[in-house]
Amino acid sequence: RKTVQADMDVLNEREARRALIYTINQVEKGGVDAAGKDLGHSFDHYLQENAAKITRLKALVGQQAFKLNFQPIVHIPSEKICHYEALVRFTTNDSPYELIVFGEDIGIAPDIDMAILKQAIGYIEKTVETNPDIRVAVNISGQSIQSASFFDKLVALLDKTECSPKNLLFEITESTAIGDLEKVNRYIQKLRKRKFEVCLDDFGAGAASFQYLNALDIDCVKIDGKYIRDALNSSRDEAMVRNLARMCQDLGVTTIAEMVETQEQLDYLIGIGVNKAQGWIFGKPEAEAIYKERSQ
Secondary structure (H helix, E strand, O other), rough: HHHHHHHOOOOOOHHHHHHHHHHHHHHHHOOOHHHHHOOHHHHHHHHHHHHHHHHHHHHHOOOEEEEEEOOOOOOEEOEEEEEEEEEEEEEEOHHHHHHHHHHHOOOHHHHHHHHHHHHHHHHHHOOOOOOOOEEEEEEOOOHHHOOOHHHHHHHHHHHOOOOOOOOEEEOOOOOOOOOHHHHHHHHHHHHHHHHOOOOEEEEEEOOOOHHHHOOOOOOOOEEEEHHHHHHOOOOOHHHHHHHHHHHHHHOOOOEEEEOOEEEEEHHHHHHOOEEEEEEOOOOOOEEEOOEEEOOO
């Protein structure tokens, strides 16, 4: 018990509370029977483990122990570069997806997003001297965009760095459910008033995607790669992608298709009027935002 208390003591009150709630949920999902005969001992073990994971993740973020890779997004059918998505890679070889989801679960997604934003803007500032047309999309968690303190810090960062909307845009991810859509839309409109484009990421992956599209006035929708991958083999997925592309055309919203890997997929997307595409057919994430036109 002393070890558990020591691990919990390094966390602030909010983090300790989230560690406790996360551990309770973890035990509940696993089932009481899976915890063994000594439930108290098992709970303490999980709590200690989670407190240590939070401390480690905070250290990784605080030390910026990650780098950014950049994957190209192109206009179709011209295949001319539009912009790049900044994708985080931790220097410890931890799974970015697992660490980011864990960060959302325990409530520190805003800290992670702010650290990534700072590094992305730093990259833009360094690169824009030789490539003034560089454009980078940075992900913002649904958890972060709901936070007033995060949004204030974001605006302060944009003011301080004077990063141009010609070089930076934002993707709102659906990994965390957005509760107050009216408040989030106000924040999005403040960014758009500054001429920053805002995209709704992974559209279709979450249960509330169409509710978000109805409530949030955005510039772009990125269609979840699962539907792109399966569209040619599933009439259901094909109908969803085709009708989504048509609906976005009617709404004046740009569409981006994720996980485009074959010429057959690309031809299909061009045929239904999708505007832009991202995937291995155009390039994998690289350490530098450099797009090499693919050989036809």
